[in-house]
Structures are given as structure tokens and as C-alpha cells.
Amino acid sequence: MSKLNHLSGFPARCLLSVVSGTLYALAFPPLGWGWLVIPSLAGLLFALRGQQGGRARFLGFLHGVTAYAVGLSWLFGMFGSMAIALWMILSAFTVLFAWLQGHAGKRGWAWWKLAGFTAINWGAWEFIRAEVFPLKFPWMTAGLAMGPNALLPWIGVYGVSVVVVFAVALLAMGRWKPAIFPAVILIAGVMLCRPLPEPAAGDSQSVKAAGLQWESVSFDTFVASTRRLPDDVRHVVWPEYAVPFDVRKDPEDWERLQALCREKNITLTLGTQSRPDAKSWRNIALTLDPEGVRGEHNKNHIVHFFDDGIAGKTATSIPTAHGRIGTPICFDGDYEDVIRRMTKDGAEMFFIPTMDAASWGATQHDQHAALSRIRACENGRWILVCATSGVSQVIDANGQLHARLPALAEGVMTGALRRESALTFYTRFGWLTPWLVLGLAGAAWCLLMKDAIRDRWRERREKKGKAD
Numbered sequence: 001m002s003k004l005n006h007l008s009g010f011p012a013r014c015l016l017s018v019v020s021g022t023l024y025a026l027a028f029p030p031l032g033w034g035w036l037v038i039p040s041l042a043g044l045l046f047a048l049r050g051q052q053g054g055r056a057r058f059l060g061f062l063h064g065v066t067a068y069a070v071g072l073s074w075l076f077g078m079f080g081s082m083a084i085a086l087w088m089i090l091s092a093f094t095v096l097f098a099w100l101q102g103h104a105g106k107r108g109w110a111w112w113k114l115a116g117f118t119a120i121n122w123g124a125w126e127f128i129r130a131e132v133f134p135l136k137f138p139w140m141t142a143g144l145a146m147g148p149n150a151l152l153p154w155i156g157v158y159g160v161s162v163v164v165v166f167a168v169a170l171l172a173m174g175r176w177k178p179a180i181f182p183a184v185i186l187i188a189g190v191m192l193c194r195p196l197p198e199p200a201a202g203d204s205q206s207v208k209a210a211g212l213q214w215e216s217v218s219f220d221t222f223v224a225s226t227r228r229l230p231d232d233v234r235h236v237v238w239p240e241y242a243v244p245f246d247v248r249k250d251p252e253d254w255e256r257l258q259a260l261c262r263e264k265n266i267t268l269t270l271g272t273q274s275r276p277d278a279k280s281w282r283n284i285a286l287t288l289d290p291e292g293v294r295g296e297h298n299k300n301h302i303v304h305f306f307d308d309g310i311a312g313k314t315a316t317s318i319p320t321a322h323g324r325i326g327t328p329i330c331f332d333g334d335y336e337d338v339i340r341r342m343t344k345d346g347a348e349m350f351f352i353p354t355m356d357a358a359s360w361g362a363t364q365h366d367q368h369a370a371l372s373r374i375r376a377c378e379n380g381r382w383i384l385v386c387a388t389s390g391v392s393q394v395i396d397a398n399g400q401l402h403a404r405l406p407a408l409a410e411g412v413m414t415g416a417l418r419r420e421s422a423l424t425f426y427t428r429f430g431w432l433t434p435w436l437v438l439g440l441a442g443a444a445w446c447l448l449m450k451d452a453i454r455d456r457w458r459e460r461r462e463k464k465g466k467a468d
Contacts, residue, residue, distance in 0.1 A: 060098025148399025
């Protein structure tokens with residue numbers, strides 16, 4: 001009878017893992033109910049309780065593959081059946097988390113020790129999946145679900161994930177009173193992160209800017225649309241790949257760009273290419289004004305499985321008439337390093353050309369847009385994102401929206417950005433938080449593996465002794 005109960009209990013755990021994975025996906029756009037990560041992670045921890053080895057791994061797999069298949073269903077539209085392999089690769093990190101949770105339970109870790117390990121175990125695998133693994137993918141993290149909050153300028157999005165999981169681990173153990181402290185910190189962090197005042201007209205520290213959200217239109221359309229902008233617009237952004245050739249090698253178009261900047265008295269940042277020879281090319285954001293070229297940025301993080309040019313290595317700021325700016329390109333803003341490095345180099349605001357194809361769907365666009373808000377809040381900088389088919393947005397230094405063109409729309413977005421020069425703790429030191437978490441988790445993993453290997457040898461010696 002006990003064996004039957006045990007067998008009937010495991011299917012229930014499997015169902016709980018699937019349900020919790022679904023809830024995790026619903027925490028992100030299109031629904032974007034971020035608070036669902038709490039019951040989702042709690043459900044996974046309940047399902048894993050007392051499970052070890054293959055069973056723990058299978059439960060982790062069910063949670064992970066469900067979360068990514070539901071949350072990243074748009075990958076199927078981009079890659080077809082290959083998306084299934086991508087969902088399984090991403091779920092491997094949940095599998096490893098679950099497997100090591102099983103080892104911790106076997107060792108008898110409980111209470112504060114288990115809660116702390118659960119937090120760093122999740123945080124470390126999340127960070128590896130997002131920033132370290134060759135197919136790194138920083139979408140759908142627990143910290144990202146919380147949105148902009150007052151913790152980000154201190155410990156960043158991966159640090160927020162650790163706080164979330166620590167609170168959930170305590171709740172899953174039934175430790176309600178100790179869970180109140182991290183829960184209050186999270187709630188206060190979200191509630192205290194309010195929109196900043198709109199920059200006042202005539203503010204010497206602000207600039208009026210515009211983004212042209214167009215996909216698959218001609219060079220002439222971008223020029224004509226820019227020419228029709230209000231006269232008080234001082235900075236204009238065209239999307240990534242707006243000019244899909246090396247515009248500086250076309251004398252006629254290059255002269256038209258320079259004449260446009262002189263005519264409108266604007267600084268222009270546009271997505272174009274640099275082709276030093278016939279065999280290689282670079283995806284760049286080029287910035288120019290009436291005086292000529294101010295600078296360029298070579299995309300650091302090229303998109304997996306796409307011909308996206310040769311990856312750049314540097315991330316520096318560019319001097320303009322209205323302050324030093326950063327111009328990361330699309331995927332650069334998904335990862336924590338490029339905007340942080342540009343900020344540390346003196347960037348006071350950001351203009352980001354982005355390419356999100358209409359064929360990828362609105363869900364992909366909305367999920368992508370959330371990452372820019374995190375980067376703005378981490379580094380305390382205003383950001384304008386100009387995407388091909390959305391989402392274009394103006395974001396303040398607290399990560400709050402001031403202007404937005406939705407996914408799959410076309411048109412012009414305008415808004416004011418303000419220069420910021422102070423460096424957040426995150427930009428200076430807090431970006432090391434996930435590396436510290438990874439170090440602590442690595443030490444704990446080594447301890448668990450050492451104990452597991454020792455137990456395995458002991459079992460073998462005991463079996464050999466009985467056989468003799």
C-alpha cells in the first residue's frame with residue numbers, strides 16, 4: 001500500500017511541475033503577471049521535496065520545458081522544430097537546479113541552510129544560462145518578472161532573483177515569519193520605484209529626441225520622415241539595419257545624411273554597416289551631426305543563429321552636443337555588460353537602435369522591451385529604444401516608461417531624455433553580485449558532490465564486503 005501511495009504521489013508531483021512551469025511563463029508578456037513567479041517557484045519546490053536523482057531531474061525538466069515552451073512559443077515561428085531543442089537546452093538548467101536540490105535534501109540540509117542554498121543554487125544556474133553559457137539567453141529570469149525596482153541599482157536583476165527565491169524557499173518550508181523580511185524588501189523595492197518627472201522644456205540637462213519605428217522601408221522614407229520632425233527635436237534614432245549597407249561608401253547617400261543633419265540641426269544615430277572588405281562586415285550604430293561623424297559602436301552581442309556581422313569588443317561613450325551618449329545595438333541591451341560599461345565610460349543617456357521583425361510576433365517584442373527597462377534602472381540612465389516594428393520606448397532612470405510605440409505599429413515616437421552622471425552602486429560594484437553567488441554556489445556544489453562520491457564509495461565497499 002505504501003508503495004502504491006508512493007507511485008501515485010509522483011504523477012501528482014509531475015502535474016505540479018507542469019502547472020508551476022505554466023505559471024512561470026505567465027509571469028512574462030503577453031500577460032506579464034510578474035507575481036506569478038512566487039507560486040510557480042513554490043510549486044516547483046513542493047514537487048521536489050524529498051525527491052532525488054532521476055526523479056528530481058525529471059521534475060526539473062517538466063517545469064523548465066513547460067515554462068520555456070509556453071513562454072517562448074514564438075521561437076517556433078522563427079526556427080520551426082528546432083525550437084523544441086532550444087526549449088530543452090534552456091530547461092537543462094532547471095534540471096541541474098532540481099538535481100542539486102535533491103542532493104541537498106539527501107544531506108539533511110534544512111531551514112536557513114536549505115533556504116540559502118536554494119536561493120544561490122537557482123541564482124547561479126540562472127546567471128550561467130543568461131550570461132555565461134555559449135547560447136546565453138537572459139530572458140525570463142525571476143528578477144526580470146519583478147520589473148523595475150529599487151533593488152536593481154544595488155544588486156541588479158540577478159541579485160533580485162536570489163532575493164525572490166530566498167523568500168519563496170522560506171514560504172515553501174512554512175517559515176512564514178522569516179519570509180516576511182525578504183518579501184517586504186521586494187514589495188518596497190517595487191513600490192518605491194516611481195516614474196521620474198518629465199524633463200522640463202528648456203532644461204539644459206535634457207534633450208528632445210525622436211525614434212522612427214519603420215520596418216522594410218527605403219532610405220528615402222527615413223530621410224523624408226526625419227525632415228518632417230518638429231524643429232525642437234535635437235536627436236533622432238533610426239532602427240537597427242535601417243540602412244542595410246555601408247552608407248559611408250555610397251557618396252550620394254552619405255552626403256544626403258550629412259545634409260539632413262545640417263538642415264535639421266540634429267544628431268542622428270542609425271543602424272547601418274561597416275564593410276572594410278568584401279568578405280567581412282560589422283553591424284554598427286553610427287552617430288553623426290552637422291559637424292560629421294561623432295562615433296560608432298560595433299554590436300558586441302550578435303544574435304545566435306543569425307548572420308549578424310563580426311562581434312565587437314569595445315563599449316564606449318560618444319561625445320555629442322547634448323552630452324556623452326551610449327549607442328548599444330538591440331541584443332547588446334539584453335545583457336548586463338554593454339550598457340554598464342558605457343555608463344562607466346561616461347555615457348549620460350542612451351539611444352538604442354533595435355531590430356525586432358514583425359514576423360516574430362508581438363509577444364517576442366513585448367518580452368524584449370522589458371529588458372531595456374531593467375538596464376535603465378540598474379545603471380540610472382534614461383534610454384530611448386527605437387525598434388523596427390516595436391516596441392520603441394522612452395525610459396527614465398528608474399526604468400519607468402514615458403513614451404511608447406507598441407509592437408507591430410509604425411510611426412514616430414518623441415520624448416525628452418535627461419542627462420545623468422551619477423554612478424549607481426550596481427554600475428560600480430553591484431554587477432559582481434551574480435559572480436559572488438556563483439562562487440558560493442560552486443563551493444556548495446563541490447561539497448555536495450564530495451559527499452555524494454564518498455557515499456557511493458562507501459556503498460560499493462559495503463556491497464563488496466557482503467559479497468565476500
